[in-house]
Amino acid sequence: MQAFIVRRLLLIMPTLVIISIIIFGLVRFVPGDMVDKLADQRGGIVGMDADAIRERMGLNVPIHIQYARWAGNLLKGNFGESMWNRRTAVSEVARRYPITVELAVLSISISTLWGLVVGVISATKQDKFIDYLLRVISIIGLSVPYFWTSIIVLVFSSIYFNWSPPPIYIPLSEDPIGNLQLMIIPALIFSFFIGAPIARMTRAMMLEVMNQDYIRTAKA
Numbered sequence: 001m002q003a004f005i006v007r008r009l010l011l012i013m014p015t016l017v018i019i020s021i022i023i024f025g026l027v028r029f030v031p032g033d034m035v036d037k038l039a040d041q042r043g044g045i046v047g048m049d050a051d052a053i054r055e056r057m058g059l060n061v062p063i064h065i066q067y068a069r070w071a072g073n074l075l076k077g078n079f080g081e082s083m084w085n086r087r088t089a090v091s092e093v094a095r096r097y098p099i100t101v102e103l104a105v106l107s108i109s110i111s112t113l114w115g116l117v118v119g120v121i122s123a124t125k126q127d128k129f130i131d132y133l134l135r136v137i138s139i140i141g142l143s144v145p146y147f148w149t150s151i152i153v154l155v156f157s158s159i160y161f162n163w164s165p166p167p168i169y170i171p172l173s174e175d176p177i178g179n180l181q182l183m184i185i186p187a188l189i190f191s192f193f194i195g196a197p198i199a200r201m202t203r204a205m206m207l208e209v210m211n212q213d214y215i216r217t218a219k220a
Contacts, residue, residue, distance in 0.1 A: 106187040111195035119202025141196025
C-alpha cells in the first residue's frame with residue numbers, strides 16, 4: 001500500500017508538467033496574443049506601443065523560453081499579474097477568496113441538510129411514490145449540468161418573477177439581508193448538485209442498515 005501511494009505521488013509532478021506544457025502550448029498557438037486582445041477592447045495599441053508591450057511581457061521570445069520563464073516564476077511563487085489592471089494574480093485571488101469561501105460554506109450547509117433529509121425520507125418510504133420522486137430529483141442533480149441550470153434559474157426568475165440579484169457584491173458585515181439576496185440563488189444551485197449524491201448515499205446506507213438481521217428482528 002505504501003509503495004502504491006509513493007508511486008502515485010511520484011507521478012504527480014510529471015503529470016502536472018505535461019498538463020502545463022499542453023495548456024501553455026494551446027494558449028500560445030491560438031491566433032493572436034494578449035496584446036491583440038487588449039487592442040481590440042481598448043483600442044489605440046498599435047505599432048511601437050504593441051511591440052513594447054510584447055517586449056515587457058516576454059511574448060517576443062521563442063515559446064520554449066516563455067514556458068521556462070513562466071515555470072521558473074511559478075516555482076518562486078510569482079503567478080504573474082492581470083493584464084487588465086496590473087494587479088498581481090495572488091492579490092486578485094485573495095480579494096475574491098472570502099466571497100468564494102462564503103458561497104462554499106453556504107452551499108455545503110444547505111446541501112448537507114437537504115441531502116440527509118431526502119435520503120432518510122427516501123429510505124423510509126422505499127418503493128413508494130415519494131421515494132421514486134426523490135430519486136428522480138437526485139438523478140437530475142447528478143446528470144444535469146449546473147451551468148445550464150444556473151442560466152435557466154436566472155432567466156426564469158427574471159422573466160416570471162421580475163427578480164434579479166444585486167449588480168454588485170454586498171459584504172455580509174454591511175448588509176446581511178442584501179448579502180443573502182445575492183448569495184442565496186447560487187448557493188441553492190450549488191447545493192442542489194452537491195446534495196444529490198449525499199441523498200443517494202444516505203438512502204443506500206440506510207437501506208443497508210434497515211435490512212440487517214438485528215433490525216428485522218427488532219421489527220418482528
